[in-house]
Amino acid sequence: MKTNLEKKYSQWILEEDHPCIMSQTVFSQENVIVRDYSKIGFPTTTQRLLKDLKYYIKNYDFESNDFQSFIAVFSDSKxxxxxxxxxxxxxxxxxxxxxxxxAWDPSVSNDPEDENFSFSLAGHAFYVVGMHPKSSRKARRSPYPSIAFNLHIQFEKLREMGAYHKVRDKIRERDIHLQGSINPMLEDFGESSEAKQYSGKATGExxxxxxxxxSLLNKF
Known part of the structure; x- marks a missing residue:
């Protein structure tokens, strides 16, 4: 049975016709984990979130082509x-x-200035999507401040299946329909550091x- 939090996020994605068709897929197939950690950035939050993400990775089926997502919600953070x-x-x-x-996932860079950067936890690369009610991008206006963790390997599988560009173009087309413009920060992996995309805020040069x-701080 879905929790009230899961219902709220499912409504936001499915009933409000969210432009990200991959998000719609994971919610419609119930391949998404939604957990509330109350306050973002607190030590207890970090411990719980890391534990849950490691458990998520341990139980993830790396042989499957199904798309999955883990969403950390911070309902008490304003x-x-x-x-x-x-x-x-x-x-x-x-x-x-x-x-x-x-150690950092060796398939991606640990330097956020590098075009091959991707966040890594428990040795696995993730594409991170930050969302919150005050976002200038409508597609990022989640019910509460949230962080979606998507294993990077899923996007590589989309490329292997020849579906990546079709999915990407469809999402961008729907985002334009929703807001009138494409998210200016969106780039394909390897073209520019994806770190610029994580928060959803437009950034300059x-x-x-x-x-x-x-690991980078320890070098100095």
């Missing part, structure tokens, strides 16, 4: 604007990285990622 959310998002990711005792990567 976000004022996109600048604040960007900072707390990267603080939470930095705290997870600091607590994680696994001068943008510096606020990620505190423990």
């Amino acid at each position: 976000i004022v604007d996109e600048d604040e959310f960007e900072l707390v998002l990267w603080k939470q990711l930095s705290d997870l990285n600091k607590t994680d005792n696994h 001068e943008w510096v990622c606020p990620f505190l990567n423990k």
Whole structure:
């Protein structure tokens, strides 16, 4: 039986016809985990979230072509604007990285300035989608501040299946229909660091990622 939180997010994605067809797929097939951690960036939150994500990875079927997602919700966190959310998002990711005792996924870069960067937890790369009620992008206006963790391997499988560009173009077409414009931060992996996309905020050339990567900090 779905929790009230799961129902709320399912309604946002399915009943409000969210432009991301992959999100619609995981919700319609019930291949999504939605967990509430109350406050973003707290030490207890980090411990619980890391534990749950490691459990999620352990039980993930890497042989399946089904798309899955893990959404961490922070229902008691109030976000004022996109600048604040960007900072707390990267603080939470930095705290997870600091607590994680696994090496970075070698298939991606650990440098957020690198075009091959992707966030890594428990040795596996993730594409992160930050969402919150104050987002300028309608597709990112989730009921509560949230972080969706999508295993990077899923996008590679879409490429192997020859479906990646078709899915990407369809999502962008639906996003334009919803908002009148494409998200200016969207780039294909390898063209520009995906770190710019995580918070949903538009960034300029001068943008510096606020990620505190423990492996890079240890070099100095």
